[in-house]
Amino acid sequence: MPQLLNFLKNVLLFTFLFHSTFSFANKTITDSVLKIKEDDGGKIILLVKEKEILYLPYDSKVFDSNLTKIQKCVDKKNKVKITVDGDLNILNIEDKQ
Amino acid sequence: MSSFMKKTAFITLIFSWLSGLAMTVQTSTLSLRSTSDLTKSYLTANLLETKLSENQEWTLSLETWEKIESLWIENGLTPRAYQSEKIKAILATQVPTEENELFILNQFHRSLIDLSTGQVDPQLTSSDIKFEQHAFSYTNLVSSSSPQTWTNLIQTIAPKNLFYVKNKSILQKLRALQVDRRWEKTMLPETTILKGTSHPIVLEIKEKLKMLGYSVQKMDNNFDEDLQSHLRTINLNLGFNYDGKISKTSSFWIVLNSDLNSRIREAELQLEKARWLPENMEDKFGYVNLSSQKFIVYTKINNEYTQDFESKIIVGQILRKTPSMKDKVISVILNPTWTVPLSIFFKDKLPILQKDFSYLSQKGFKVISLKTDAEIDPSTINWKKVTRSNIDFQLVQNPSYTNALGVVKFPMTNKYSIYLHDTNDRDLFAKENRHLSSGCVRLHKPIDFADYLLSATSWNRTRIENTVLKPGQTTDHSTFIKLSKPLDMYILSFTLDENKGALEFYSDFYGHNQAIHKKITLN
Numbered sequence: 284m285p286q287l288l289n290f291l292k293n294v295l296l297f298t299f300l301f302h303s304t305f306s307f308a309n310k311t312i313t314d315s316v317l318k319i320k321e322d323d324g325g326k327i328i329l330l331v332k333e334k335e336i337l338y339l340p341y342d343s344k345v346f347d348s349n350l351t352k353i354q355k356c357v358d359k360k361n362k363v364k365i366t367v368d369g370d371l372n373i374l375n376i377e378d379k380q
Numbered sequence: 381m382s383s384f385m386k387k388t389a390f391i392t393l394i395f396s397w398l399s400g401l402a403m404t405v406q407t408s409t410l411s412l413r414s415t416s417d418l419t420k421s422y423l424t425a426n427l428l429e430t431k432l433s434e435n436q437e438w439t440l441s442l443e444t445w446e447k448i449e450s451l452w453i454e455n456g457l458t459p460r461a462y463q464s465e466k467i468k469a470i471l472a473t474q475v476p477t478e479e480n481e482l483f484i485l486n487q488f489h490r491s492l493i494d495l496s497t498g499q500v501d502p503q504l505t506s507s508d509i510k511f512e513q514h515a516f517s518y519t520n521l522v523s524s525s526s527p528q529t530w531t532n533l534i535q536t537i538a539p540k541n542l543f544y545v546k547n548k549s550i551l552q553k554l555r556a557l558q559v560d561r562r563w564e565k566t567m568l569p570e571t572t573i574l575k576g577t578s579h580p581i582v583l584e585i586k587e588k589l590k591m592l593g594y595s596v597q598k599m600d601n602n603f604d605e606d607l608q609s610h611l612r613t614i615n616l617n618l619g620f621n622y623d624g625k626i627s628k629t630s631s632f633w634i635v636l637n638s639d640l641n642s643r644i645r646e647a648e649l650q651l652e653k654a655r656w657l658p659e660n661m662e663d664k665f666g667y668v669n670l671s672s673q674k675f676i677v678y679t680k681i682n683n684e685y686t687q688d689f690e691s692k693i694i695v696g697q698i699l700r701k702t703p704s705m706k707d708k709v710i711s712v713i714l715n716p717t718w719t720v721p722l723s724i725f726f727k728d729k730l731p732i733l734q735k736d737f738s739y740l741s742q743k744g745f746k747v748i749s750l751k752t753d754a755e756i757d758p759s760t761i762n763w764k765k766v767t768r769s770n771i772d773f774q775l776v777q778n779p780s781y782t783n784a785l786g787v788v789k790f791p792m793t794n795k796y797s798i799y800l801h802d803t804n805d806r807d808l809f810a811k812e813n814r815h816l817s818s819g820c821v822r823l824h825k826p827i828d829f830a831d832y833l834l835s836a837t838s839w840n841r842t843r844i845e846n847t848v849l850k851p852g853q854t855t856d857h858s859t860f861i862k863l864s865k866p867l868d869m870y871i872l873s874f875t876l877d878e879n880k881g882a883l884e885f886y887s888d889f890y891g892h893n894q895a896i897h898k899k900i901t902l903n
Contacts, residue, residue: 320750322774323797323818324721329750335769336750338722341796341819342700344507350795371768 312337313364313379316357326350328365328373337365339373352376440484442471444530448488451534455495456551456648462487488530492516496537498655500899502704506892510705510794511656511872541661542678542685543874544654550876550883551647557591558640565637568628575603575624582607585626588636593882617672619813619887635885643876643885649893650876652900657706662868664688666709668821670695670702670873671886673814675800675823677832677867689832694803694814694822701890702819704873707792708866709800712830712839714847714859715779716789716801720745721818725775726768733763744778744854780854787848788826790833792869802826815889821871833863 314330321327325340339349353376356363362379445468449459459465467487470480493516502511538544557563566584573579578601586596589610597606608624611632615622620631663680677689696702720729732739737758740747747756750772761773777783786802796819803822808814823829827848831841839861847859873892877884888894 317751320774321797322719322721323820324723325797327722327750327774334772336771340723346796 309366309368309374311364311366313362315360315362316353319353319357328353335371337367337371337373343372345374349373349376352378440471440530442468445471447531448491448534451531451538452491452495453555454548454552455534455538456548456651457491457494457499458648461494461499462491492533492537495534496539496655498652500652500896500903502653502656502896505899506704506890506895508701508703508890509872509892509895510703510796513656514658539655539657539659541654541657541659543657544651546878547647547650547654547874547876550878551644551651553593553878553883554640554644554647558644560591563588563591563640566633568633568637569626570628573603573626575605575608578602579626581626585611585636592635593878595880595882614885616812617884617886619673619815619889621812638885645897646893647876649896650874652896653872653874653892656872657870661870665868665870668693668695668702668869668871669877669886670704670871671875671889672877672884675821675829689829691829692809692814692824694808694817696817696819697815698889700818702817702821702871703794703796703798704892705794705798705871707794707798707869707871709790709792709833709863709869710866711791711863712833712861713789713791714830714844714861715787715849715855716783716785716858717779718777718784720775720777722768722771725771729775730763730766733758733766737761737763740775744780744783745775746778747773748776749773778854778856779849779858781849781851786822786826788823788830790823790826790829798871800826800829813889833867834861837861837864 312330312333314333317329317331319326319328325338325343325346328337328339330337339346339353343349353363355361356376356378359378359380364377364379365373366375367373445464449464452459452462452464463483464487467484470484497513497516501513502509503513566581566588569579569581573582580601582601582603583599586599586607589607590596590599594610596610598604603626611626611630612622612624614632614635615630618631618634622631665678667676667678668674669676673693673695675689675691675693676687678685679688680686729739739745740758747758747761748754749756756773779787781787782804784804786804786806788802790800792799798819798821800821800823808816808822809824827841827844830839830844834840834844849855873888873890875886875888875893877886
């Protein structure tokens with residue numbers, strides 16, 4: 284029993300300490316693109332269901348390839364599977380036909 | 381296995397049985413046109429066949445090969461990259477074999493492709509270089525009517541665009557300096573030399589300036605006005621300010637104590653960049669040099685390009701480099717709006733708005749819904765709770781004299797939202813190093829450029845000046861004027877130039893020279 288309590292205590296401590304790290308982890312969203320807008324820093328991607336707006340910065344090394352992929356999905360009206368970082372910057376895009 | 385190797389292997393297999401075929405072998409000479417079927421096949425496979433006139437003497441001697449080497453050097457190619465020493469050894473001493481013939485042809489063919497399309501794919505050298513490597517085609521490059529010999533083929537295929545010709549001349553001058561052997565490292569002065577005083581080093585500097593093509597009024601030890609003016613120009617070109625003195629820490633030593641071998645390599649790399657440009661550049665085009673921080677419009681008159689318009693510019697900072705690319709200016713927007721980028725919103729604007737959102741009305745910003753494009757009343761937003769996860773609007777700054785884009789914007793067609801514009805921070809043009817923007821190109825003379833672009837329309841200078849907002853004025857709309865003929869634009873970074881016979885040197889702020897050199901070396 285004391286071992287179990289100790290384990291739970293460690294889990295709670297770990298979760299408390301690393302909560303912020305978890306919140307900045309990458310995540311994947313599958314949705315349809317509502318519209319693509321832009322500012323001087325990059326493309327703003329609005330999705331149909333997802334409330335968070337995603338961002339494709341111009342200075343991203345994968346900007347060109349990701350923009351091409353997302354535009355193809357929009358043209359074909361396909362859903363997209365988008366991987367974003369903790370700041371909702373787009374890392375990868377897949378066509379979810 | 382490369383396509384060439386596959387091709388060669390295939391040809392070798394098919395024709396290996398033809399080993400009995402005689403090659404016309406003269407002393408130290410290869411006949412690559414009429415003797416070996418294997419060679420003929422290579423020529424056909426690589427479309428060289430059609431370019432070789434039946435009447436041409438298509439033999440190769442050591443002497444011809446040395447001429448080829450000279451042409452490569454003139455065009456900034458390195459003979460070592462094509463195993464020239466080995467080829468010369470074959471031509472000088474060995475009895476040529478079919479294997480040798482193919483080896484020579486392959487190296488020669490590679491050099492022609494490099495000469496035309498560049499030695500490396502520009503997009504693989506640096507992520508901010510967006511130029512595409514163009515395809516190689518003899519059909520497009522070589523007229524069937526022109527007599528083709530080894531050397532003619534190189535001369536015909538070598539690019540002839542404005543920047544290539546200019547950089548070829550610069551390379552030639554630097555090589556001449558190297559041959560001259562008078563260019564030596566100057567010992568830096570221990571004391572600071574002021575204008576109006578004499579010092580033996582002054583004559584050394586004047587001699588070096590003369591070697592670089594500057595017109596020096598008096599060749600003596602006196603640090604005069606004329607010398608100071610040249611040294612100021614050199615410093616400014618490099619992006620440094622100038623204190624008017626000569627000392628061991630003066631920036632102009634970067635030029636005046638240049639290592640000639642490095643400068644020659646630099647000139648070769650400029651030729652590589654010039655190969656990204658089309659052979660037939662437009663009769664009128666804009667040119668942004670990211671190194672010299674200058675914008676120039678060139679116009680072709682009587683087959684010669686002249687500078688039609690020139691302006692200082694501010695370009696992208698090192699962390700937000702202005703992309704090197706070809707594009708076109710398609711319109712002029714007088715009194716533009718500016719949309720605040722997300723990164724600037726969270727870094728600069730949100731902390732202010734969380735304290736007092738009246739900043740928005742004071743600075744002429746409106747809040748626009750991203751989903752509906754409708755204007756949102758800022759008082760309905762809890763600014764303290766706006767985060768990256770729930771933001772659903774953009775800030776748009778209304779047109780004004782103090783708008784971040786100033787009073788004129790020149791949109792282009794690229795997907796990176798890079799365009800030319802005026803600025804509200806007009807004092808920054810006094811700086812020597814103007815790598816300060818977030819990627820866009822800010823013009824020192826935006827009204828002059830608008831006037832220039834719209835000269836054939838009803839938008840004369842008075843109308844433009846009357847339309848653009850003055851300090852204190854605002855409007856709720858922008859004026860959009862589409863250009864009937866867009867202006868083609870070339871944005872790239874050349875670090876060498878020649879002005880009235882004098883060589884000019886610019887800093888390689890974006891490190892493109894190094895990146896291209898590295899890629900070529902790895903290849």
